[in-house]
Amino acid sequence: MSTKLTLFGAGKIGDAILNLLSHTGDYALTVVDRDPARLAHVRAAGLPGVHCVEADLSDPTVVADLLEGQAITLSACPYFLTPIIARAAKNAGVHYFDLTEDVSGTRIVKQLADGASTAFIPQCGLAPGFISIVANDLAQGFESLRDVHMRVGALPLYPSNALKYNLTWSTDGLINEYCNPCEAIVDGNLRETSALEEIEHFSLDGIDYEAFNTSGGLGTLCESLAGKVANLNYKTVRYPGHRDIIKMLVRDLQLGQPGRRHILKEMLEASIPITKQDVVLVFVSVVGIRGGRLEQQTYAHKIYSQRVNGELLSAIQLTTAAGICAMVDLLVEGKLPAQGLVRQEQTSLADFLSNRFGRYYAV
Numbered sequence: 001m002s003t004k005l006t007l008f009g010a011g012k013i014g015d016a017i018l019n020l021l022s023h024t025g026d027y028a029l030t031v032v033d034r035d036p037a038r039l040a041h042v043r044a045a046g047l048p049g050v051h052c053v054e055a056d057l058s059d060p061t062v063v064a065d066l067l068e069g070q071a072i073t074l075s076a077c078p079y080f081l082t083p084i085i086a087r088a089a090k091n092a093g094v095h096y097f098d099l100t101e102d103v104s105g106t107r108i109v110k111q112l113a114d115g116a117s118t119a120f121i122p123q124c125g126l127a128p129g130f131i132s133i134v135a136n137d138l139a140q141g142f143e144s145l146r147d148v149h150m151r152v153g154a155l156p157l158y159p160s161n162a163l164k165y166n167l168t169w170s171t172d173g174l175i176n177e178y179c180n181p182c183e184a185i186v187d188g189n190l191r192e193t194s195a196l197e198e199i200e201h202f203s204l205d206g207i208d209y210e211a212f213n214t215s216g217g218l219g220t221l222c223e224s225l226a227g228k229v230a231n232l233n234y235k236t237v238r239y240p241g242h243r244d245i246i247k248m249l250v251r252d253l254q255l256g257q258p259g260r261r262h263i264l265k266e267m268l269e270a271s272i273p274i275t276k277q278d279v280v281l282v283f284v285s286v287v288g289i290r291g292g293r294l295e296q297q298t299y300a301h302k303i304y305s306q307r308v309n310g311e312l313l314s315a316i317q318l319t320t321a322a323g324i325c326a327m328v329d330l331l332v333e334g335k336l337p338a339q340g341l342v343r344q345e346q347t348s349l350a351d352f353l354s355n356r357f358g359r360y361y362a363v
Contacts (some may be wrong), residue, residue, distance in 0.1 A: 002028040002049075003332060006066060006094075008057055008085055009076035010038040011167060012274075013099065013125075015045075016313050016321035017076060020357055021328075022047040023309050032057065032066055046312070049093055056221040060084050067092040070330075074324060075099065078172045082122075083108045090116050095331060095338075097324055099125040101216030105179065113341035119331055121342040124324035126280065126316070127152040127234065128219030129344055130361060133352055134284045134299050135221060136345035142288035142299065150218070151211050151283040153237025155314040156275050157286035157304075159233040163246070164239035168316040171265050177236065178246055179256040180215035183222050185232040190222055193233075197248045201240065204283065204300060211235035212243045220343045229288075237281050276305050282361075303361060318360055326358035 003026060007017055010033035021027045030051045032041055039052040055062050057077060067073055067088050072095045075085045079102035086109045089096035095118045100106060104121050113120035123129055131150050139145055156166040167174075182193045199212040217234035225232055250256035255264040284299040305314045313321070328349070330336045335351050352358040 001221065002026060003072060004028045004070045005072040005074065005328070006030045006032060006070045007074045007076060008032050008081070009331055010035070010042050010052075011076065012314075013320050014076040015042070016317040017074065017325060018042060019047075019311055020049050020307055020325045022050050022351065024233065024356075025049070026332075027072075027328075030066070033275075057081055058084065059090060063088040064091060065109075067094050070094050072097070072328060074328070076176065076324075078170065078210040079105050081177060081326055082106075085201040086112050086120065089118070089120075091357035093118055095121075097121045097124050097327060099123070099129075099320060099324055100332065101125075101128055102176055103183070103216055106216075106219075110341055116340055118250045119336065119338050119342050120340065121327055121331065121336070123216075123219045123344060124327045125320040126154070126238075126282075126323055129323040130319065130352070131217065131234070131282060132219045132221045132285065133347050133349050134282065135286065136224065138284060138286040138299060139229070139288075140298050142286065142290045142295075144340055145225070145286065145288040146231065146294070147287040148221075148232045148283070149285045150221075150232075150234045151217050151237050151281070152217060152234075153209065153211075153281045154319075155237070155239065155279055157277045157279055158275075159239055161272065162241070164242050165272065166278065167268065167272050168275065168278050168314055169320065171175075171269055174268075175256075175261050175264055177214040177216060178250055179261065181219050182213045182215045182234070184213075184249075185222055185225070185229055186232075188227075188230050190226060190294075195251065196243060198233075198235070199243055200235070204281070205302075208235050208240055209281070210240045210243055211237045219345075221345055222294075224343060224345050237283070276312050276317075277302050278315045280315040280319045301361070302363065306360075306363070308360075320361040322357040326352055326355040329355050329357060333344070349351075
């Protein structure tokens with residue numbers, strides 16, 4: 001019997017989630033969005049067993065009604081809708097998953113998860129998400145930890161503008177990462193650091209990159225590794241020069257201020273094209289004591305865009321959608337706790353990569 005699942009959000013990532021789930025036949029899917037054009041696109045795709053509903057997702061009563069009789073809900077909506085959907089899920093007794101990188105929204109989800117009869121599994125994408133599963137898996141192989149460094153980038157294969165970047169996912173989420181405070185553990189202490197700072201440069205496979213602080217990528221790993229690691233941080237990877245331009249826009253022109261972020265969004269969406277010719281870079285380095293010696297272990301992998309069920313998915317679409325779909329599968333299979341808050345790092349990397357969706361990370 002198919003599991004009843006409601007997906008909120010039919011944007012770029014929502015499209016990919018529907019692609020992956022609909023062809024399994026294991027889920028009875030309802031997708032909800034306020035934009036009729038997005039829903040028309042879903043209908044035109046002819047995905048099997050997908051029911052479309054147009055609704056205002058900022059209305060808590062509407063969201064609650066849509067979850068009646070459902071087993072699982074996924075939010076692929078902008079971060080500011082997270083509290084509304086999560087509260088409705090708790091009231092309806094529905095398992096909850098999201099993709100948000102927003103720290104404040106995730107704090108609300110954690111509070112709602114306390115005492116819940118169903119699972120609340122936030123931050124199920126790439127970063128936060130898969131990156132925490134990898135970092136925790138590597139960390140388990142050490143007797144004690146000194147450094148855990150996590151780096152992720154979603155980059156165009158053929159950069160051709162001054163930013164050396166193309167829009168590949170939510171612009172709201174991108175701006176959020178560039179503007180909001182970041183978490184880190186420094187010398188054993190939990191600290192708040194500034195986005196766009198602590199820039200570093202490195203090369204991988206002969207290509208030069210830069211990496212700098214961005215918000216939300218650590219998920220709950222700071223809490224999970226508190227007291228166990230001296231230094232833990234997350235940085236976003238870009239091609240050299242990107243950070244300086246973004247910092248000028250966000251800081252010097254003050255487009256990162258809450259009342260001016262809409263200007264930055266309009267500028268980026270009007271000037272920077274979307275691409276499906278991209279690559280996702282995942283890089284995790286762990287240093288610690290193993291067998292009485294100081295050792296380093298590194299995970300480095302690149303994922304490229306590919307056709308899935310006849311549709312070309314960008315690398316960021318594929319990795320983000322595969323992340324949340326794999327977590328849904330693992331819950332249904334009983335490989336994740338079915339109540340309360342479930343952190344990404346509670347997931348076995350082996351279970352994730354052997355999953356039919358998680359395997360896209362291993363390609």
